[in-house]
Each structure stands twice: as structure tokens, then as C-alpha cells.
Amino acid sequence: MSKTLKSLVIAAAGVAVLSAPALAADKVRLVNSTKVVFETEHPYTGLEEGIFKKHDLDVSVIHGSGGAASLQAIITGSQDVVWGNGVLGVLSAYAKGAPVRILGNNIRGVPDLYWYVKSDSPIKKFTDLKEGQEFAYSRPGSTTNLAAIFIKDALGLKAKLVSVGGPSGSRTQLMSGQVATGWSVYPLNKNLLREGKIRVIGTGKQAAGLNGVTIRVIAANVNWLNKNRAVAKRLMTAFDESLKMTYSSDKRLRAYAKRWKLNYEDVKTAPQDTPQNVSTIMPVAGLDKINQIALDNKKIKKLLTAAQLKELVHPMGNKP
Amino acid sequence: MSKLHKMPVVVGMFGVLVLAIILELSVDFGWVMQIIVPRPSDAILSFPVVQEDMDLVGNFFITLGMTAAATLIALLIGLPLGYFLYRREAYGIAYEGWLAALFSTPIVLLYPLFLVLFGRDYHTLVIMGCIPGAVAIAIQTRQGLLGVSQTLLNVGRSFNVSERDMFRKIMLPSATPTIFTGIRLGVMYTLVNIVAIEYLIDFGGLGRIVSQMYDRFDIPETYASILAVILVSSVFYAGFGRVEKWLRPE
Numbered sequence: 001m002s003k004t005l006k007s008l009v010i011a012a013a014g015v016a017v018l019s020a021p022a023l024a025a026d027k028v029r030l031v032n033s034t035k036v037v038f039e040t041e042h043p044y045t046g047l048e049e050g051i052f053k054k055h056d057l058d059v060s061v062i063h064g065s066g067g068a069a070s071l072q073a074i075i076t077g078s079q080d081v082v083w084g085n086g087v088l089g090v091l092s093a094y095a096k097g098a099p100v101r102i103l104g105n106n107i108r109g110v111p112d113l114y115w116y117v118k119s120d121s122p123i124k125k126f127t128d129l130k131e132g133q134e135f136a137y138s139r140p141g142s143t144t145n146l147a148a149i150f151i152k153d154a155l156g157l158k159a160k161l162v163s164v165g166g167p168s169g170s171r172t173q174l175m176s177g178q179v180a181t182g183w184s185v186y187p188l189n190k191n192l193l194r195e196g197k198i199r200v201i202g203t204g205k206q207a208a209g210l211n212g213v214t215i216r217v218i219a220a221n222v223n224w225l226n227k228n229r230a231v232a233k234r235l236m237t238a239f240d241e242s243l244k245m246t247y248s249s250d251k252r253l254r255a256y257a258k259r260w261k262l263n264y265e266d267v268k269t270a271p272q273d274t275p276q277n278v279s280t281i282m283p284v285a286g287l288d289k290i291n292q293i294a295l296d297n298k299k300i301k302k303l304l305t306a307a308q309l310k311e312l313v314h315p316m317g318n319k320p
Numbered sequence: 321m322s323k324l325h326k327m328p329v330v331v332g333m334f335g336v337l338v339l340a341i342i343l344e345l346s347v348d349f350g351w352v353m354q355i356i357v358p359r360p361s362d363a364i365l366s367f368p369v370v371q372e373d374m375d376l377v378g379n380f381f382i383t384l385g386m387t388a389a390a391t392l393i394a395l396l397i398g399l400p401l402g403y404f405l406y407r408r409e410a411y412g413i414a415y416e417g418w419l420a421a422l423f424s425t426p427i428v429l430l431y432p433l434f435l436v437l438f439g440r441d442y443h444t445l446v447i448m449g450c451i452p453g454a455v456a457i458a459i460q461t462r463q464g465l466l467g468v469s470q471t472l473l474n475v476g477r478s479f480n481v482s483e484r485d486m487f488r489k490i491m492l493p494s495a496t497p498t499i500f501t502g503i504r505l506g507v508m509y510t511l512v513n514i515v516a517i518e519y520l521i522d523f524g525g526l527g528r529i530v531s532q533m534y535d536r537f538d539i540p541e542t543y544a545s546i547l548a549v550i551l552v553s554s555v556f557y558a559g560f561g562r563v564e565k566w567l568r569p570e
Binding site: 067176 | 373435440531538
């Protein structure tokens with residue numbers, strides 16, 4: 001009798017051990033390309049609202065410092081998926097043989113970028129910028145650089161494009177009078193707007209040539225993707241649900257403000273500053289245009305072929 | 321073997337060559353991802369590409385020039401400061417700890433403040449570069465002078481040597497190796513600071529090229545630019561080695 005009982009216990013333990021991996025949620029290592037910016041909030045919604053868990057995913061999130069550094073994390077395989085990386089960087093890395101594929105869109109156009117001046121400046125709008133005055137952008141080849149070029153061309157400005165570094169460096173240089181304009185991204189520096197210290201002279205929406213074009217993407221390491229195609233599909237569905245919840249929930253906006261110690265007053269208009277229709281995960285749009293921009297900005301040495309562009313995008317984790 | 325000992329440069333080059341061959345083979349066999357680290361041969365072959373694209377030689381001289389200017393300022397500040405801290409013992413004891421703390425501070429993180437003070441131009445790079453250099457030189461100058469053998473000083477006194485000659489003929493030659501250790505340390509920290517700020521603010525010479533090449537995932541070109549930074553470092557290292565030998569012949 002005791003022998004039978006012992007056998008049953010051993011058998012039950014064996015079943016439990018064998019079935020454990022099947023029951024465990026699939027692990028995904030996500031690198032959020034940057035922080036504070038509104039579009040980076042959606043993965044937190046997925047985590048904190050149990051959306052990833054609902055899709056049987058165990059997602060860990062770390063922050064990158066933007067640009068190539070974030071993308072390197074998935075190229076090396078130390079992370080699986082990057083959220084919100086610049087599409088130019090992804091295209092450039094792919095062209096040089098990096099194992100990276102695009103899964104979806106993070107933002108189309110650059111509506112969340114804005115340019116500002118000190119409140120006492122005579123400049124009221126982009127077209128008030130005179131020849132030689134500084135039109136700020138972050139770094140050569142960056143999204144802000146692209147937007148500034150497109151705005152300058154669209155409005156026929158004679159202003160001088162000047163690299164000023166990130167939003168904080170830009171603010172410092174503007175406030176100390178070294179440059180005529182500063183750049184930022186909503187909701188950063190909104191406190192200065194609220195306090196009347198600075199004034200917006202235009203936004204990225206005026207970079208008409210970039211409207212509707214995917215600028216930041218969700219991308220994955222292709223080796224991980226090939227081994228975890230079903231996981232990637234569930235992840236993208238979870239991202240989509242998370243994004244919709246961030247946009248529709250005041251609770252999520254408050255959580256966003258609390259996380260980055262922002263004033264709720266400054267973030268409550270985030271869904272208008274970055275409209276949901278440009279943030280939808282699909283489609284990945286305007287890659288032909290991005291291909292040409294990448295060539296013009298020396299990000300690639302020759303245009304990617306149609307077949308390469310097709311191979312690059314795995315919409316929602318599906319094969320092209 | 322004894323012949324090899326007489327040719328340290330050859331031995332050093334041989335070591336570098338062996339490491340380069342190991343890396344070349346590691347990339348060839350796929351043990352190291354080419355998108356992360358290129359073949360050394362690819363990095364060397366990409367020098368003309370970087371030259372054509374971003375004027376590598378011109379930017380090499382920009383970084384070299386700024387490092388030279390910053391080092392000169394660091395010497396002008398560090399040597400007298402180190403001597404002062406040696407002569408005035410109380411000040412030396414009081415401030416050496418603070419200087420050591422300043423030396424280990426990542427001053428590069430203060431670049432936004434310096435951008436406000438001096439603008440986004442070469443002044444910021446030179447001034448930020450010279451600070452850690454001056455500190456290293458001051459600390460080592462004081463240490464070098466403190467380390468002069470009492471016996472040598474006593475010999476000088478027994479010959480009734482003047483204060484000036486005591487400093488020039490006994491103390492300075494004796495302290496030179498330690499002072500030059502400080503100068504070498506200083507110039508390296510100066511160069512690192514300058515290249516780091518160039519990289520961060522996308523302005524200036526080689527650091528800016530490294531930043532742009534890295535952002536484009538042009539990995540061989542990135543490493544070619546890094547090799548150029550190493551060359552700047554080597555120029556200073558060898559240059560100060562010669563000056564030291566000239567001041568204190570064996």
C-alpha cells in the first residue's frame with residue numbers, strides 16, 4: 001500500500017516538474033529606447049495593468065539612452081525587443097547586416113516635437129526666424145535634425161540649423177541666450193510653458209513631408225523572432241491593447257506623471273500632443289521615403305531594394 | 321630573449337599584432353559579431369573612407385591641438401600649484417585630499433554648465449579638458465618634491481648650494497620622474513575628457529566622428545576613428561617621454 005502511495009507521489013511530482021515549463025509565461029526582454037516621452041509609457045501600461053500577463057508573457061523592461069545604444073542591446077541579443085527606436089537607425093543597422101527586424105510602428109510623423117523661444121523674444125512663429133538666427137536640433141542625422149530640415153524647406157526659412165544636443169542642453173543654451181530657439185518634445189519643459197517663461201513657435205506637425213511617415217518603430221532581434229514567432233505575435237497584440245488603454249485612461253496618465261515626477265497638469269494633454277492616430281502599431285508607413293532620407297543622411301551607402309525593405313518588416317510579428 | 325629586451329618597441333608592436341590577428345580570426349570564425357567589432361584589417365582599410373567622408377586627418381589635428389592647448393594650460397596651473405602646495409605645508413595637507421577628490425570626479429558630467437559659461441565652442445572643450453590634467457600634475461608635483469631624498473638635500477646644504485640651485489640641480493631632477501608621471505596621467509585625462517565631450521555635444525574633432533559613425537552603424541569607420549584617438553594619445557605619450565629623457569638623461 002505504502003509502495004503504491006510512494007509511486008503515486010513520485011508520478012505526481014514528475015508530472016508537476018514536466019508541466020512547469022509549459023505553464024510558465026514566456027519571457028521577453030524589452031528595452032525601452034528612451035524615457036519620459038509619452039510614447040514610452042505604453043509598455044508600463046502593459047506591465048501594470050496585467051495585459052502582458054493576460055497574454056502569458058513575462059516582460060522585463062529596461063531603459064536605453066536612445067539611438068544606436070538602445071538598438072545595440074537587441075543586436076547583441078542581450079535584449080529581445082526594442083520599443084521606440086528611430087527608424088533611420090534600424091534601417092542603417094539592417095543595411096550593415098545587423099540581425100534586426102521591424103515589428104510595428106511607434107509613431108508616424110513628429111507631432112510631439114516643438115520649438116520654443118524665451119517669452120520676451122520677438123519671434124512668434126517659424127517664419128519670423130531671420131537669416132542667420134539659430135534653428136535648434138539635437139544631433140546631425142537625428143529625428144529633430146530631419147524635422148528641422150523639412151520645416152526649413154517647407155517654409156523657405158533662411159535660419160541657420162544648429163546642433164544643441166538633447167532637450168536639457170537645448171533649454172540651457174536658449175535660456176542663456178546662446179541660441180535663438182530651443183527644441184523639446186512633449187511633455188518636457190511644459191512647466192516652463194505653463195509658467196510663461198517660454199513660448200512655442202511651431203511644432204513637428206509643420207514638417208509636412210514627414211507626416212504619416214513612420215519615424216520610430218518597435219524592432220526585434222531576428223534570431224529571437226525566428227525562435228519565438230508566436231510570442232512576438234502575442235507581444236504585439238499586448239502592446240496594441242496597452243496603447244489603447246494608455247490613451248483612454250486617466251489613471252494611466254496619472255501613473256505616467258507619477259513615474260517621471262511630472263506635473264499632472266503638464267501630461268493630461270499628452271494624448272492630444274501625440275494623437276493616437278499617429279501612434280497605432282500598424283501600419284509601418286513611408287519606408288520608401290525613409291530609405292531615401294537614410295541615403296541622403298549617409299545612414300546607408302545605397303538604397304535598400306524593395307525585397308530588402310519587405311524582408312525588414314515583420315508586421316505584428318508575422319512573416320513578411 | 322636578451323635582444324628582445326633591448327627592443328621594447330618591437331616587443332610591444334609584436335604583442336599588438338598578435339592580439340590583432342586573434343581578433344581578426346575571431347571575427348572570421350564568427351566568435352565575435354562583425355556588427356559589434358570589425359576585423360582590425362577592415363578598420364585600417366576604412367581610414368580613407370572616413371577621411372573622404374569626415375576629414376579624419378583634419379579632425380585628428382583638431383583633437384591633437386585642443387589636447388595640446390589644454391595640456392599647456394594644465395601645466396601652467398598644475399606645476400606652480402604643486403610647488404606652492406609643497407612649499408606651504410599647511411596648504412598642501414589641507415588641499416591635497418580635495419584635489420584628489422576633484423581628480424576622481426567625472427567632470428565631464430558638468431558639460432551643460434560649461435556650455436552655458438563658455439558656449440558650444442572650442443573654449444569649453446579646452447577648459448574642461450585642462451581641469452583634470454592640472455589636478456593630476458599638481459598632486460604629482462607635490463608628491464615628487466616631497467619624495468626628494470633627505471640625503472641629497474643634506475649633501476646640497478653641505479656644499480652651501482643656493483636655494484635656487486638646490487631646486488634646479490637637486491630637487492627638480494630628483495622629482496622629475498614623479499612629476500612626469502603626473503603629466504602623463506594629466507594628458508591622458510585631458511584627452512579622454514576632450515574626446516568624451518566631443519562625443520556628447522557632437523562638436524569638435526575625433527569624438528564627433530566616433531559619435532556619428534557609431535550612430536550610422538559604420539563599425540569599421542567607428543573603430544578607425546578610435547584608432548586615431550589612440551594615435552593622439554601615443555603622440556603625447558612619446559613626446560613627453562622624450563622631454564623627460566632630455567631633462568633627466570640616464
